[in-house]
Amino acid sequence: MAKRIDAKDVDIFYGKFHAVDKVTFSVPPRSVTAFIGPSGCGKSTVLRTLNRMHEVIPGARVEGNVMLDGENIYASNVDPVQVRRTIGMVFQRPNPFPTMSIRDNVVAGLKLAGTKNKKQLDEIAERALRGANLWTEVKDRLAKPGGGLSGGQQQRLCIARAIAVQPDVLLMDEPCSALDPISTLAIEDLIAELKKDYTIVIVTHNMQQAARVSDQTAFFNLHGVGQPGRLVELNDTEKIFSNPDEKSTEDYISGRFG
């Protein structure tokens, strides 16, 4: 299940624009890593290279290696669709299929991959919804549309959908930015639960959230205006927020810029 990520000398481009300059970092299995940094420094871009979502943008490309338990996900014989299956993603805005039932939303990926057995799909839906801390709230309305849930419930539904296919890694791009504080706490509690089984990387603008949920934190910054983003420092979250190695990290977390 949970796997280790090692990114080495990763350069990321949008056409001619060099968005991210040579990032190297590792994420241990069963841990949460938070990406923080000012707007435009490349956090989401780096996140999307971890499951080959970056290259779906026309003209976008990646140089360097991203290893999943030692296997390069950019090797020529690797199928990007399979990579996206084993490295799931949850987006900023909850994006359930609004008219599809709650149950079918959860198992959509499995049905697409050819699983037809109704009993098996029901069991997987229940397991994933329990895993996403949503089961008790929806168990009596599984046939109702996913779009009828609250924003926080929809985001947990999207997490259930992501874990239903049993990924090795969960990538979360500001998963709470569209949610109220109570729903945010529910997602943060869920992240703490999920890290027992998954490797998690989360982009967040909320530094308290990074401090609350993550084991290690990566601070990204721009080289300068119009320059690529870079990884300034990755360290234990406690260290980043108490005694970072780099002055720019300290300036950022203490609110002196960004």
Ligand SMILES: Nc1ncnc2c1ncn2[C@@H]1O[C@H](COP(=O)(O)OP(=O)(O)OP(=O)(O)O)[C@@H](O)[C@H]1O
């Ligand atoms: N689809 C795209 N096409 C061209 N350039 C892009 C695209 N997406 C992002 N960029 C550029 O890449 C750089 C990094 O953007 P990215 O969204 O990764 O930053 P970020 O740190 O996640 O920002 P934010 O915190 O505002 O979400 C920015 O200069 C951005 O304008």
